[in-house]
Amino acid sequence: MAGLVYFSSGSGNTARFVAALGLPAARIPIRPADPMPQPCQPFVLICPTYADGTGKGAVPKQVIAFLNDPARRALIRGVIAAGNRNFGETFALAGRVIAAKCNVPVLYSFELAGTETDIFRVRAGLDRFWGTECLTP
Amino acid sequence: MKDMITPVAVPRAINWNRLQDDKDLEVWNRLTVNFWLPEKVPLSNDVQSWAMLRPQERELTIRVFTGLTLLDTIQNTVGAPALMPDAQTPHEEAVLTNIAFMEAVHARSYSSIFSTLCSTKEVDEAFRWSEDNPHLQAKARAILNDYAVGADPLKRKIASVFLESFLFYSGFYLPMYWSSRGRLTNTADLIRLIIRDEAVHGYYVGYKFQRALERETEARRAELKDYAFSLMFELYDIEAKYSAELYDGLGLTEDVKAFLHYNANKALQNLGYEALFPPAACDVNPAILAALSPDSENHDFFSGSGSSYVIGKAVATEDEDWDF
Secondary structure, eight states: OOEEEEOOOTTTHHHHHHHHTTEEEEOOOOTTTTTOOOOSEEEEEEOOOOOOSSSTOOOOOOOOOOHHHHHHHHEEEEEEEEEEEEGGGGHHHHHHHHHHHHHHEEEEEEEEEEOOHHHHHHHHHHHHOOOOOOOOO | GGGOOOOOOOOOOTTTTSSOOOOHHHHHHHHHOOOOOGSSSSSSGHHHHHHOOOOOHHHHHHHHHHHHHHHHIIIIIHHHHGGGGGGGSHHHHHHHHHHHHHHHHHHHHHHHHHHHOOOOOHHHHHHHHHHHHHHHHHHHHHHHHHSSTTTTTTHHHHHHHHHIIIIIIIHHHHHHHHHHTSHHHHHHHHHHHHHHHHHHHHHHHHHHHHHTTSSHHHHHHHHHHHHHHHHHHHHHHHHHHHHHHHHGGOOOOOHHHHHHHHHHHHHHHHTTTTSOOOGGGGGHHHHHHHHHSOOOOOOBBBTSSSSSSSOOOOOOSSSSTTTO
């Protein structure tokens, strides 16, 4: 079995999504001075999107800092991205950027704090995803 | 008597290098990078498309845009300025001036659409209609009540978020609908720029509401939550009637209502609250969702129903300021 790592800014949308999932999850701190989680098993990253109209700055700086560590990055298996469709083509862009950088799939994307349907799908999806992961040597 | 004079606060210059709340700079940067003017959108490319709409469809479109103009006018002249005295940081005040100005740009944009596509007579008629339409007037008045001098600062923020993240959407539906059918696609591009701005506005004011709520008592938090949900019910009731009056003729009212439910839930989430409408009521027409965020793929690797999942080439990421 493996875990979740997530980032949520002061608006708290991603934190509420993770709380509703009800699965153990480590939070990447908002302030750079606070200690980073140090996962010791494979994890899925849940990350909100902060892109401007041109797509720049999609991934929060603290998430970049977290992934810059090769030991932490080696354990990422997939990314779930949050965003808002109102941002058009940059909706949930952070997921696509992280997927490209870390060579992992975008597993899912949702808006703001997610809906009941999102919670249900992600819970079931993660269950199956880790199930298949365990069969891989 | 001289002793009775209360000391006046020292006028202070704003220092952007001393932030009390990082979100202020983050949102300021987002808004300034996203700045735009209607002149950058080639609206005249929609002239032919406009001519192909039936008279009833043209009248509906002008009315919808006039209704949106009214909401933007309120945000520009009353809504955003009304939030300024409640600002907790000087940077928040500066962000609100940007929001106020962009609302003026939005209101001005609809007039650009009108002058490009419509006759003066048609437009004058629609402006008269907007002053006489009971539902449009009712929603404007409900919001203005909350903005009034002496109103509760947090209820003001609730009203602002509901206007930005909910009340616009009965109107935004139509250009997204036309765009999904290949009509008025340049106008839709302009509307998408407005939608993007309103999303930042609703997010930011909702964030400030949540920060302010942390300093309130349990009883007061409960009162504000009750207020938010009852205002949402009141506004939804008006929006349902407004939508029926506008869209019944095209048989689109039920489709519009699903979009309203979906956006009402998002507005509540901006305030940190849970959804009001159940998922079954929020089944938005996929063509409308696709018109909102064209080119952004919907990833659902879990169910296998999404388009092919994205997996990229690994990139070395050793440096501290890894530029994504």
